[in-house]
Amino acid sequence: MIIVEGLRKSFGAVEVLRGIDLAVAEREVVCVIGPSGSGKSTLLRCINRLEEPTAGRVVVGGVDVTAPKVDIDKVRTSMGMVFQSFNLFPHKDALGNVTLALETVLRMDRAAAEARGREKLAAVGLEGKERSYPNQLSGGQQQRVAIARALVMKPKVMLFDEVTSALDPELVGEVLGVMRDLADKGMTMVVVTHEMGFAREVADRVVFMDDGVIVEQGPPADVLGSPTHERTQSFLSKVL
Amino acid sequence: MDGLLEEFFDLDIIADMFPGLVTEAMKNTLVFTFFSFVGGIVLGMVLALMRLSRSRALRWPAAVYIDVLRGLPALLTIVFIGFGLPIATGIRFPFPTYTPGCLALSLVYGAYMAETLRAGIEAVPPGQMEAARSLGMPHRTAMRRVIVPQAFRIVIPPLTNELLALFKDTSLLAVLGTLAGGKEILKFSRDLVNVRANTSPLVAGGLAYLVITLPMLRLVGRLEARSRPAR
Ligand SMILES: Nc1ncnc2c1ncn2[C@@H]1O[C@H](COP(=O)(O)OP(=O)(O)OP(=O)(O)O)[C@@H](O)[C@H]1O
Numbered sequence: 001m002i003i004v005e006g007l008r009k010s011f012g013a014v015e016v017l018r019g020i021d022l023a024v025a026e027r028e029v030v031c032v033i034g035p036s037g038s039g040k041s042t043l044l045r046c047i048n049r050l051e052e053p054t055a056g057r058v059v060v061g062g063v064d065v066t067a068p069k070v071d072i073d074k075v076r077t078s079m080g081m082v083f084q085s086f087n088l089f090p091h092k093d094a095l096g097n098v099t100l101a102l103e104t105v106l107r108m109d110r111a112a113a114e115a116r117g118r119e120k121l122a123a124v125g126l127e128g129k130e131r132s133y134p135n136q137l138s139g140g141q142q143q144r145v146a147i148a149r150a151l152v153m154k155p156k157v158m159l160f161d162e163v164t165s166a167l168d169p170e171l172v173g174e175v176l177g178v179m180r181d182l183a184d185k186g187m188t189m190v191v192v193t194h195e196m197g198f199a200r201e202v203a204d205r206v207v208f209m210d211d212g213v214i215v216e217q218g219p220p221a222d223v224l225g226s227p228t229h230e231r232t233q234s235f236l237s238k239v240l
Numbered sequence: 241m242d243g244l245l246e247e248f249f250d251l252d253i254i255a256d257m258f259p260g261l262v263t264e265a266m267k268n269t270l271v272f273t274f275f276s277f278v279g280g281i282v283l284g285m286v287l288a289l290m291r292l293s294r295s296r297a298l299r300w301p302a303a304v305y306i307d308v309l310r311g312l313p314a315l316l317t318i319v320f321i322g323f324g325l326p327i328a329t330g331i332r333f334p335f336p337t338y339t340p341g342c343l344a345l346s347l348v349y350g351a352y353m354a355e356t357l358r359a360g361i362e363a364v365p366p367g368q369m370e371a372a373r374s375l376g377m378p379h380r381t382a383m384r385r386v387i388v389p390q391a392f393r394i395v396i397p398p399l400t401n402e403l404l405a406l407f408k409d410t411s412l413l414a415v416l417g418t419l420a421g422g423k424e425i426l427k428f429s430r431d432l433v434n435v436r437a438n439t440s441p442l443v444a445g446g447l448a449y450l451v452i453t454l455p456m457l458r459l460v461g462r463l464e465a466r467s468r469p470a471r
Pocket residue numbers: 011016034035036037038039040041042043162
């Protein structure tokens with residue numbers, strides 16, 4: 001579903017991704033872990049080309065995202081992304097957030113968009129919050145709106161970038177719960193996270209990144225339980 | 241003391257100014273303000289988007305325009321449009337005073353508002369554009385539906401300030417001379433100062449400005465106070 005080949009990304013003189021190869025199968029859940037600054041966000045952002053890769057290829061659902069002539073807007077409708085800082089549209093209520101792209105990108109009429117939007121909001125447990133504005137919602141609720149906003153486009157792939165890191169601890173669970181449901185339903189997911197418990201229970205595979213490269217990857221039990229690399233071991237000893 | 245009072249507050253002279261002070265002078269000041277503000281904001285939006293464009297060919301003409309118009313005295317621009325242009329090109333404006341006046345003020349205020357609007361657009365967190373783009377919205381759509389509406393909220397206080405400045409600067413149009421019935425507050429009052437050989441009309445004209453500007457000043461203060469805790 002996602003193929004990343006020889007991906008490199010530099011910001012000026014600093015090379016942040018130094019040759020990443022990664023393949024994510026359909027229905028697979030891959031959790032990406034690693035220390036701050038290791039390039040996890042940059043990897044996700046290169047996958048939907050919010051960052052322009054310096055070298056290498058990214059193919060999503062058979063479409064070469066990095067091809068010069070690709071219709072990137074079209075590709076992005078098949079990829080949902082959820083951000084650490086929610087990035088909800090503050091001038092729209094929850095339903096407005098969820099329906100904006102349906103109306104402007106998929107050209108659905110208002111009624112159909114709202115019907116689909118309500119359904120998705122309900123699916124993430126936000127029935128009755130349709131008319132609440134982001135600043136009237138808790139962090140956990142806001143992040144669930146953001147997930148619904150991405151899901152409503154019916155993406156083939158979901159990208160999550162530390163979506164619980166900005167949340168109060170008691171709100172983390174409700175968001176992880178939604179993500180777990182999504183994984184159970186067979187969504188293909190790439191999840192950058194510091195939640196080792198989630199990675200252990202939900203991930204099909206855990207990828208450990210450090211300093212712009214993938215150091216180690218495999219089933220969660222192996223990577224988290226008995227890591228072979230010294231860098232993985234020292235990272236895990238710090239976070240666990 | 242009585243002499244002073246008579247010179248500045250001759251109630252008979254002031255009473256004679258009505259209803260013209262309201263039906264002509266204030267009306268015209270508001271008409272000039274309205275059209276110049278609308279023209280300015282449209283031009284300002286275009287210039288702001290040009291300045292933020294990825295294309296150099298759009299960016300630098302906008303930057304030059306904005307700097308030049310902000311660097312010139314507004315009065316010079318008004319005289320240039322109102323007198324210089326017709327003489328140089330033979331253009332005759334329909335609705336004299338109104339058209340060149342509003343055009344000149346739109347050109348000047350468009351430059352100021354462009355800077356305000358650009359600052360507003362830049363103040364919208366970058367995550368907003370990223371979220372919109374990640375949903376497949378083209379850049380233009382994201383600008384129109386996500387960024388600009390938020391930018392407008394941010395710039396309401398400074399834009400109200402500019403509206404206030406514009407309202408007062410319509411007095412500069414007094415230099416353009418007028419058709420009958422076309423005087424704004426300053427011109428209307430000043431002409432009466434000459435006719436009556438008394439300063440009271442100017443005082444009344446000043447009060448006419450304050451009737452509008454003082455509430456607006458209060459409004460700006462409130463808007464600024466309201467937008468502060470949010471940012
Ligand atoms: N737009 C940018 N310009 C310059 N440098 C950048 C930019 N974005 C990221 N970087 C740098 O790239 C490196 C990797 O950043 P990235 O955000 O991908 O790390 P991360 O693994 O997601 O870290 P964290 O866990 O803190 O989110 C960092 O050193 C960061 O400073």
